[in-house]
Amino acid sequence: MRVLTLLRAPALSVEMLAGPTAAAAAAPAALELRPYQQACIEQSLAALGRGVWRQAVSLPVGSGKTVIFSNLIQRVPAPAAEATKTLVIAHREELLEQAARQIKRASPHLEVHIDQARRVASPAADVVVASVATLGRAGSARLLRHDPARYKCIVIDEAHHAAAESYERILDHFGRRADEQPLLVWGCSATLRRHDGLALSEVFDEIVFQKSFLEMIHEKWLSGLRVTTVRTSCSLSGVPTQAGDFAPSHLSRAVNTKERNGAVVRAHAALAAGRRCTVVFAVDMAHAKSLCRAFVDSGTHAETVLSTTRTADRERILDEFRAGRLPVLVNCGILTEGTDIPTIDCVIMARPTRSTVLFQQMIGRGMRLSPGKKNCLVIDFVDSFKRAASQITIPTLLGLSPSTVLANADVLSAASGATGATVPVDECEPSPQQKLVRSFERHLASLDPSGAMDALKQLGFKAHVHLNPLRFFELGECPDGLNPAAYCRQLxxxxxxxxxxxxxxxxxxxxxxxxxxxxxxxxxxxxxxxxNADAGKWNGAMRVGRRDRRESKNYTTRERKLDMQADSLQQAIQGVDTLLQREMPWPALQLARWNAPWRSQPPTPAQLKLLRRLEVPLPGNADECAAARSLGTGQRLTRGIAANLATRAKNGSLRAWKDYDAAKAQAMRDEDGRLAEAVRNAAWLGSARDALDSENAP
Structure with missing residues (x-):
């Protein structure tokens, strides 16, 4: 656990907030703040006053986050007389330069130094703008030059990176204060979420201020967006994932084709007429070069900015682009963060992504306001994919169906019918087999499986014994047009x-x-x-298998909670995947894949024995299942399916089903009792009426 997280202090008093920095706070800012920027500063100081020392701010690209923290740092009170310095950390040179310029503009009386590579900050600097790579690398001597006792505040730009180990080393260092007085950790980002799903709760305690990009557009603080969807025949179905996004090398091979690059150029010519500055996002350097060549061959002046571009050439290209002399700029991973070019009025999304974070960063490049700029056009390329929700697009970002096609649509109008910021999993359009599984789950959840059972039978499934909670089905005849191997994967x-x-x-x-x-x-x-229903978050826990050599038995350790939390199941699973990829050897991870070759093999005798001992209902003749060697014959019980069933049975699913069975039987007994009582009452009433009638008979 970080030392920083152990430091706690009472809430700041009004006197502390009005201490020696009050004069600096009263000084007029070099740049007039927007209302929401001023509100953000005030809410950050108010949160500090009630003892929130680790704060996060979520504001979209173009909202002036650098302006906010440049004006905030001069108003942060010093927890001790000598603790007056501020550290601003960022991960890219452009962000360092931008922060240093803005802080000097907002506070000319402060001495601002950059600490990066050959540039070493002076101990006399009031504000140090430092590179994470310089200070945060393992064993960095540069980090030791900074005395934690002299700092009052750490600002983290692009704070969604803050869970990385390099940031952790920096925060650990500044948490080691001899006086144990805490310092403010303040982070800002357009997307307070990571690509790999790791939680930021270890770095920040509270989001003290936030505004969505739709709110900012509606309030006219950001440029309006016009969106056109361009569908291509390029298939991404075979592209694997890596850290929650498409694997770049495989993705580049899939989309870097002459046909698709030509479509990008034609779309720009047809849709972006009159646009001054177009930025194109590519997958990698090879894709960026190919796209640039395609633009040049069509007669369009275009340049590329890559990680290998020399600094002087990069500055020249960006200057020409800002001035409007360069109509098309192609890049890969360079202009996604920290680039301040308000004149961008067209964004071409030629780089498919499964990351909401990356997608918002890319479209954010065109959202800054600029004189004479009415709106920004986003040309959103949507490629063929078996499951449309896997590719983030403007419609999925707005909570619309992935199949929605936008044609020069205003983003606020398109969002007016949306239900949320991201598309829910269950609102995506699945295949018939996927619909079947989801329909089954809904029926099971409502304790009425009969409808799902009928649906299964109509599609050729046969259930064994009863609709059991382990949700296993045997396939009768493979429906026409379906691949048997794919059908087994569905099972x-x-x-x-x-x-x-x-x-x-x-x-x-x-x-x-x-x-x-x-x-x-x-x-x-x-x-x-x-x-965790109490916290409204997803948490994690781990058990480790051990071998007791004295008793020759296997056992698992007691469940240990992981220090993680996530807002959604997807974030939680991606966070665990990242953790496993860091800690577990590659062969073990390969065997744990859901499409590992061993999972399609017949079940082992030990598996069948275990399933019988656990009283798991097996389909048909289990021995015949084990003997079946081809996908076209025998039952569809595989080694992977048997592993799923055993895992679920050992971890509570079978017990839950038995509880449901008992509750259903009790309900039927209660219903039978009510019916019997009704019959008795009816019989009694009939007898009473007969008696009454006989008494009243003349």
Missing amino acids: DCASSGATWKLREISRYAWVCVAPDRYMVCVPPKEVHVFF
């Missing part, structure tokens, strides 16, 4: 108790063991994620 997903989306979230064989609990086994570790 594998169904037997895990997961929705079809789970296989898109993770490459590993996650299994649903309870309505709000999922687990994955990467021997010797079992990792669970579960929903």
